[in-house]
Amino acid sequence: MIIEVRDLWKDFGEGPVVRGLSFTVEAGEVHGLLGPNGAGKTTTVKCVVGLLRPDRGAIRVAGREVPDDWTYKELLGYLPENPSLPEYLTVGEFLLLMGRLKGLEPREARDRAEEVAALFGVEAHWERLIHDLSKGTRQRVAFAAAVINSPKILVLDEPFNGLDPEAQRVAKVLMRETAKAGGAVLVSTHLLDSVERLCDRATILSSGRAVASGTISEILRRAGLDEGSTLEEAFINIVRGSRGRTG
């Protein structure tokens, strides 16, 4: 497995946000992380990429302990929810910087920067300051930066925020290609229809716990629904059920 989260706990001082969460993402898999607002999705994602240190439990990415063995970051592409970007840099500068940070040589970094800029349709903005870009264009730039090193592992938090259908399609193709090449994709999102079509497996979180996990069919069965039902119906059933149990 490429990502392994085992018995993860995280507390910011007002009660645990994540409570004993466990799940795995295998090679060749796109894994969806679903849950209502405040379920602990972003906290989990931040723990996986090493931005937060778990209070308890273990996370292994590509066989390395997170966050102490930072070498896994060379394989990682990360897109945060509402990414904050350095507004004082131009698009070209930021992509080049990210390439260098990911360990690419200057020439390679430039080539890749131009490539991903073209892929996400931001090459026309190459010399514009990020400050001057629209929200959707910033999200494209952030996505391009996340994949500049052709990462084996993609961790994406609400990646479709502000993206138009064309850019969403590019993003989805990239995610599928990463998985097909033997990598792994962990995607946290509210867009259940996207998850239904894109993800091989998913984990549903509620109040920091995994309340369902498996393929989409397995989740539908777990919710007591038949194959013709939607993930949205299953999601609502499972989350309401889990709230009823905890309440």
Added chain:
Amino acid sequence: MIRLLLSAKVKQYFGHVRRSPRSVFSLVTFYLLWTFVVGALALFLRFLGSSALGGVSGALEVLSLVTVTSMLGIGAFLGTRGGVTAFPYEVEFVLTSPVRPHVFLLSDLAFQVMLLSLYSVPSSLVAISVLTYPRHLAYLPTAALTYLTAILMAAMTSHLLGVSRAVVGERASRAMGWAVMGLVVLPVVLLAAGIDSPPWMAYHPVQALALLLAGDASRLPVVSLYLALLVAAYAVLSRARFYTAVSPLLMTVLMEPPRRMPRYLRIPGVLSASIGLVGRGGLWWTMYALHLTRISREGSLWTGAMVLAFLTLVNSAIPRLTGFGSFPRLAELSMVAMYTPLLPALLAINWNVSERRNTWYISVTGDALRSYVGTLSLSYLTVTVVFSGLLYALISLGAEEVPFLLVDSLLLFAMSSFGSLLSVAISVSSRVATSPLSLGSLLYVLFPMLGSALLSLPVVVVRVLYPAPDVVSPVLLAGLCVYVVSASALLWRVVTSSGPRYLREFQEP
């Protein structure tokens, strides 16, 4: 409605204090520390004043003039930045609601007066008490009222300049702001330069307020007249539709948004040159270029430099006025050195407000945080040495001789180096400063200034006490150099080894 808006503003401003009792404790500690520092400064002035100015009243006059100049100067400075202290939520939600302009403006006026009073009145009253003891009870009521009047005038000036943006345009409004600042500092400049004040200077608002503060009641009609004029102008201008000119001042007061960066930096060729800087060389060079690019483009350098120059100018009047004997120039030069850590402190506040949230992309890419933190202090050092060196050179050119060049240069470097490292240490390891105008920002200023003064003590001692600092023995000078370099290296090691850990752990939930 005014009360509602004001209470929301106060809750937002002190929001971080409501999170935990620890925040309250830290805030109170910083506040007491600030009051203590001002009191200690007053004690120092009292001794100087009584020996050099022929009594306490001379020192009181000097302090009053400098305080009032600073207050009204800050008001005019904020005016050039937009004047109205709107939070981002207010720009997005309050200004888009049917709240009438003068209602919003009055709530902000109350907020500014409250905030500036909180910052300055108690500490200033402590200073007045120290200076006038045992007759302090006779001075305090007038002083408190005068301070409040000065604060009200400063806040109204700031608002008027801000609102004028919507009436006369941004450029003209800024020009007016700078003109007002020039007028405000005029009495201090004249006194500091040793030029006799013309008779009409007695009617200058700063001079009148300062005299009133020092106990001269005959200035009351002049001050009242200025206040009445300001209120009248305020009543007229507050009806203007100024919402389009409001920017979230609390966030951007010490920087320029990139869209306003100097035109020459926006020329594609120049931007491309920066791309070369950022994309070329090793990781350390890339990080160093990144910091310098940010500092120059977001404008924090220019604003920080201006604040440093302004405060150096105003405060260099103190040693001259309190009569450091026959060599006030020398005091001025040392003053530049002692104020130098202000620049990295302001850069650190800006970093905390605008850049900390961007460090996620460094954190998730390999082990770049160490080089990020290391080069952050190097970039502060570069900027500080260059700017304070220029300021020092300008003042030296004004002087007919350049005494104590070696020791002063070493002091300048020591203060820059320690100030830069301590600024990085405090900004990386603490999240106190939520905005450039927050009380927590005081910590960002006090810690590097006091810390670097303390660390530079051996150089300061030689500078002050050595009988002939311009002919310091080479052995002593070499010893001082070794001390400064090794202490800086040690501090740098601590900052670069522990800084990344703090940055990693302080990622927001």
